[in-house]
Amino acid sequence: MFPPAMDVQRDRLFGALTRIVWMLDSPGSLGGYLGQLGRDHRKYGIVAEHYTAVGNALIATIRRFAAEAWNTEIEAAWVAAYTAAADLMIGSADADAGVSPAWWLAEVIDHELRAPDIAVLTLRPGQRLDFTPGQYVSVQTARWPRVWRTFSIANAPRADNTIKLHVRALPGGWVSTALARHTRIGDQLLLGPPVGTMALTDSGRDILCVAGGTGLAPLKAIVEQVIASGRRPGVHLLVGARKAVDLYDMADLVRMESGFPWLRVLPVVSEEPAYDGMRGRLPDVMERFHSWAEHEVYVCGPASMVNETVRRLQRAGIPPGRIHRDAIQGES
Numbered sequence: 646m647f648p649p650a651m652d653v654q655r656d657r658l659f660g661a662l663t664r665i666v667w668m669l670d671s672p673g674s675l676g677g678y679l680g681q682l683g684r685d686h687r688k689y690g691i692v693a694e695h696y697t698a699v700g701n702a703l704i705a706t707i708r709r710f711a712a713e714a715w716n717t718e719i720e721a722a723w724v725a726a727y728t729a730a731a732d733l734m735i736g737s738a739d740a741d742a743g744v745s746p747a748w749w750l751a752e753v754i755d756h757e758l759r760a761p762d763i764a765v766l767t768l769r770p771g772q773r774l775d776f777t778p779g780q781y782v783s784v785q786t787a788r789w790p791r792v793w794r795t796f797s798i799a800n801a802p803r804a805d806n807t808i809k810l811h812v813r814a815l816p817g818g819w820v821s822t823a824l825a826r827h828t829r830i831g832d833q834l835l836l837g838p839p840v841g842t843m844a845l846t847d848s849g850r851d852i853l854c855v856a857g858g859t860g861l862a863p864l865k866a867i868v869e870q871v872i873a874s875g876r877r878p879g880v881h882l883l884v885g886a887r888k889a890v891d892l893y894d895m896a897d898l899v900r901m902e903s904g905f906p907w908l909r910v911l912p913v914v915s916e917e918p919a920y921d922g923m924r925g926r927l928p929d930v931m932e933r934f935h936s937w938a939e940h941e942v943y944v945c946g947p948a949s950m951v952n953e954t955v956r957r958l959q960r961a962g963i964p965p966g967r968i969h970r971d972a973i974q975g976e977s
């Protein structure tokens with residue numbers, strides 16, 4: 646079910662276990678997370694019996710390495726936690742099976758290399774793909790069977806069911822390089838179900854979006870949704886790139902801006918002293934530019950940039966509930 650190189654899969658399993666243990670005290674969020682995880686696992690062909698096999702192997706492994714720390718009480722706690730998690734995943738996979746495919750076949754209908762390493766792909770899934778702006782999908786290419794990598798959907802839902810992905814070819818990134826450099830119009834890709842919890846809230850507040858690199862994708866989808874909603878909040882979209890040549894979506898963003906006067910798009914370049922526009926690192930520019938104390942804020946990009954930006958927003962007194970980010974597994 647999984648690719649020969651298991652590094653990413655192992656990280657994901659460990660990440661999921663860690664998250665389950667941390668979230669045991671908040672069953673509501675744990676249920677939402679495991680529900681998505683269960684639906685997402687359908688694309689591997691996983692069925693209920695596999696959960697029993699994995700649970701037995703997992704608990705045997707922990708027992709062995711825990712050595713003297715292990716006792717019947719701990720074993721019972723692990724079995725209860727694993728069983729509850731597996732039941733939630735199986736239940737949501739079963740419910741999903743009645744209404745949605747396990748994966749989608751999607752045709753590449755457009756492929757533009759917008760910067761030396763960045764491509765924007767337009768895909769047409771063969772079946773209806775319902776999603777919420779801000780969500781992401783896992784993608785598999787024919788070049789790398791069973792290797793899935795996640796990319797955010799970069800548009801709000803469209804009548805023709807097409808979606809766009811923003812892909813930077815990373816050094817050593819199998820899927821990202823295949824998508825950016827070796828994929829052509831007419832190729833078929835596999836998509837997993839849309840997942841992720843970053844979504845537009847209904848607060849009516851003005852909005853700040855801070856986008857680093859291709860982290861622009863889900864934020865552009867959210868801004869499109871604001872525009873389509875008919876609401877008129879003020880929206881500031883800070884778009885960061887290291888070099889001006891990496892501002893790969895400006896033509897589209899400027900078009901959006903001219904059609905929606907409440908939107909201001911602010912490109913920021915961090916590593917090109919001669920750049921004739923706003924220069925600096927995103928968290929610094931964000932602080933310099935304005936006070937965002939009353940805004941709803943959405944942040945996406947490299948993990949270090951997101952962490953730093955969120956830290957500064959919290960320091961400025963913005964409550965955590967108004968800061969929206971998503972943990973997305975990047976290419977490795």
Ligand SMILES: NC(=O)C1=CN([C@@H]2O[C@H](COP(=O)(O)OP(=O)(O)OC[C@H]3O[C@@H](n4cnc5c(N)ncnc54)[C@H](O)[C@@H]3O)[C@@H](O)[C@H]2O)C=CC1
Pocket residue numbers: 795796797798811812813856857858859860861862863884885886887891913914915925926927928945946947948949950953973974975976
């Ligand atoms: N392609 C997609 O659909 C999505 C991608 N992402 C993530 O977004 C990231 C995008 O990466 P690249 O385009 O390569 O971005 P990049 O490395 O070129 O950086 C983009 C911007 O972030 C700033 N930045 C980078 N590190 C920073 C730090 N430590 N502190 C402050 N600012 C920093 C840069 O100055 C620049 O403005 C990846 O980590 C990817 O996993 C997240 C969601 C969706």
